[in-house]
Amino acid sequence: MKNIIWTFLLGSQLFAYDVGDTISPAMVEHLGLGGEKVYVIDFFASWCGSCQKEVPLIAKANVTLNHNEVEIIGIDVDKKPENAEAFQKALQAEGALNFRVVNDPQNLVIAEFNPVGMPTLYYVKAQKVVKIITGAVDAIDAQIHSDLKKMR
Amino acid sequence: MQLRLSWCAATLLVATAMQAEDYVSVQVLQYNENDNRVSVTAPSIMINKDFGTDYTLNASFVADAVSGASPTYYDASSGASAYARNKNVNVSDIKYDNITFSEKRIAGGALFTSRFANRDELRVGANGSSEDDFDSGSGSLEYMHWLDSSKNSAITLGGSYQYNEITARCVDRVGCDASSGASEVKTSTAINVQLGVSHNINPQSYVDIAAFYIADDGYLTDSYLNVVRNNDGITADVVGEKRPDTRSAYGGILKYVNAITDRTTLHLSYRYYWDDWSIRSHTVDSDLYYELGSDWTFKLGLRNYRQSAADFYNSSDNFFSNELYASSDYRLSDFSAWTYKSNVDYKVTKEFSMNLSANYYDQTTGLKATYFMTGFRYNF
Amino acid sequence: MKTLSYIVLLLFFIGCAKEVKPWEKETLAKSTMEDAGGNALSKQYEEHIYFSKEASKGGGGVAGGGCGCN
Numbered sequence: 072m073k074n075i076i077w078t079f080l081l082g083s084q085l086f087a088y089d090v091g092d093t094i095s096p097a098m099v100e101h102l103g104l105g106g107e108k109v110y111v112i113d114f115f116a117s118w119c120g121s122c123q124k125e126v127p128l129i130a131k132a133n134v135t136l137n138h139n140e141v142e143i144i145g146i147d148v149d150k151k152p153e154n155a156e157a158f159q160k161a162l163q164a165e166g167a168l169n170f171r172v173v174n175d176p177q178n179l180v181i182a183e184f185n186p187v188g189m190p191t192l193y194y195v196k197a198q199k200v201v202k203i204i205t206g207a208v209d210a211i212d213a214q215i216h217s218d219l220k221k222m223r
Numbered sequence: 224m225q226l227r228l229s230w231c232a233a234t235l236l237v238a239t240a241m242q243a244e245d246y247v248s249v250q251v252l253q254y255n256e257n258d259n260r261v262s263v264t265a266p267s268i269m270i271n272k273d274f275g276t277d278y279t280l281n282a283s284f285v286a287d288a289v290s291g292a293s294p295t296y297y298d299a300s301s302g303a304s305a306y307a308r309n310k311n312v313n314v315s316d317i318k319y320d321n322i323t324f325s326e327k328r329i330a331g332g333a334l335f336t337s338r339f340a341n342r343d344e345l346r347v348g349a350n351g352s353s354e355d356d357f358d359s360g361s362g363s364l365e366y367m368h369w370l371d372s373s374k375n376s377a378i379t380l381g382g383s384y385q386y387n388e389i390t391a392r393c394v395d396r397v398g399c400d401a402s403s404g405a406s407e408v409k410t411s412t413a414i415n416v417q418l419g420v421s422h423n424i425n426p427q428s429y430v431d432i433a434a435f436y437i438a439d440d441g442y443l444t445d446s447y448l449n450v451v452r453n454n455d456g457i458t459a460d461v462v463g464e465k466r467p468d469t470r471s472a473y474g475g476i477l478k479y480v481n482a483i484t485d486r487t488t489l490h491l492s493y494r495y496y497w498d499d500w501s502i503r504s505h506t507v508d509s510d511l512y513y514e515l516g517s518d519w520t521f522k523l524g525l526r527n528y529r530q531s532a533a534d535f536y537n538s539s540d541n542f543f544s545n546e547l548y549a550s551s552d553y554r555l556s557d558f559s560a561w562t563y564k565s566n567v568d569y570k571v572t573k574e575f576s577m578n579l580s581a582n583y584y585d586q587t588t589g590l591k592a593t594y595f596m597t598g599f600r601y602n603f
Numbered sequence: 604m605k606t607l608s609y610i611v612l613l614l615f616f617i618g619c620a621k622e623v624k625p626w627e628k629e630t631l632a633k634s635t636m637e638d639a640g641g642n643a644l645s646k647q648y649e650e651h652i653y654f655s656k657e658a659s660k661g662g663g664g665v666a667g668g669g670c671g672c673n
Contacts, residue, residue: 118629120244121276148626181626187372188342189625206342207276250644254652267644283644348665363665373622381665415665426627429636435661476662480636488635496659504659512635522640530658555658568640580645590656596645 087185117158121207127167132212143170250598261291292321328354361385375423391446411441428481439470451540464550472498504530524564532557
């Protein structure tokens with residue numbers, strides 16, 4: 072069933088999650104978005120220059136978050152698993168990756184969200200998209216804190 | 224869910240990934256022509272620095288030492304100067320040969336890029352260069368606008384203005400004795416406008432297409448070069464060349480880049496150029512990159528250039544009489560040229576890479592040059 | 604000029620046919636896809652050499668970048 076939905080979405084490539092949209096049950100299950108928390112989903116890749124800058128800042132923001140209320144989930148969209156692994160290892164070595172990462176080598180997850188740029192952050196609450204930030208943002212860590220404050 | 228339209232209908236622009244890095248790169252050029260004509264040693268440095276995600280500064284600096292000779296006609300009977308010009312010179316004393324010179328040049332430039340919320344870019348640039356007999360300054364302004372929300376197409380409009388001061392050996396001034404080294408300061412300006420569109424065709428390839436216009440105005444003559452006029456078989460006048468004071472040039476360039484395989488990337492480009500000096504040219508350029516493992520990148524390149532002659536050009540010492548414009552500069556002749564290019568790039572660490580490039584340039588005018596470039600790049 | 608508008612029109616339709624998604628740009632982001640393989644200084648040298656030895660110029664953008672080519 073999951074595959075059918077994804078194939079449909081991938082095939083059409085016309086749909087995208089916008090603010091207010093409900094995440095498909097299959098995706099909620101796949102990413103584990105079923106809880107009461109606010110989920111901050113960050114799409115990144117090893118080859119994306121501004122993602123390399125943004126991931127460490129998101130990790131920095133994650134340090135002071137209340138993990139009962141918020142969970143950050145990274146989606147690594149690298150097609151080559153070895154690139155994803157090397158990138159995440161390098162980040163971990165620098166203490167710049169302290170959240171759960173879902174690898175998306177077939178780009179099924181990102182195709183369903185269908186953002187217009189990378190990196191992209193989605194805030195999801197009660198399976199609904201609350202806010203989207205697309206593109207590199209200076210001081211994304213401060214931005215995350217202030218966004219979450221408003222969502223409480 | 225929202226329906227997303229592709230770029231033909233999209234109006235909303237949102238930010239995306241951009242490729243910007245902080246780096247220092249250093250290159251040294253060693254250029255040598257055949258027959259010991261011109262030899263150039265030129266070190267250069269470039270620094271690229273991001274300030275947050277919205278601003279990037281790129282600055283570069285180059286110094287070069289040029290020594291050698293360039294060919295022209297001269298009066299061999301005059302002991303005064305290698306550039307000797309004289310009226311009524313015995314034809315047997317007129318020689319066409321290399322005249323030696325040496326000069327030093329320093330040049331620098333800075334380009335500041337500013338990105339807006341929609342990730343459009345405004346680029347402001349300034350350049351300057353100085354050598355013994357030539358000083359130049361220019362400013363440029365360029366705006367890049369994304370045409371689609373997925374950032375696959377962009378249009379760029381740019382313009383630049385350049386001001387040059389040339390210390391010219393006096394050529395056409397009455398009573399000016401060139402052999403004594405007398406000179407005067409001349410000026411010229413250049414305006415360059417370019418409009419380009421770039422488009423990602425698919426995840427492996429893109430095209431760039433651009434049209435440009437360049438208007439030169441002022442002193443465009445090379446005051447070191449001579450022509451022979453009024454050759455009656457016995458005597459002739461060896462005088463300075465003279466070019467028009469304006470030049471309008473137009474052109475178009477098409478670039479196509481395709482990653483043929485995971486490791487192989489092909490660059491192809493074609494440029495057509497024409498100006499009101501009757502020069503038309505075709506430039507076809509190709510480069511093939513091959514990545515071996517994750518550390519080595521090899522490049523092989525081939526470039527072909529051909530141009531038609533300027534309408535006031537003639538190489539002969541028995542052609543010009545009282546024409547307003549006359550030049551025997553081989554660079555304004557009808558010729559073609561091949562460049563054979565190679566480069567190897569080695570990634571020593573993730574941040575540090577080194578390169579070595581060997582190249583050969585072969586003009587049908589007889590000019591042949593070998594040039595090497597080597598240096599490093601450090602990402603910080 | 605006519606040819607140019609045809610090419611632009613063609614590009615437009617290619618663009619409509621299938622857009623490259625942001626997550627499909629790994630290859631496009633490679634340095635070997637950039638001008639001169641990302642080596643801007645070597646490109647400046649080569650442009651300066653051609654400028655000094657040939658009668659044509661233009662097409663390389665307006666920003667220059669330390670070349671000082673007039």
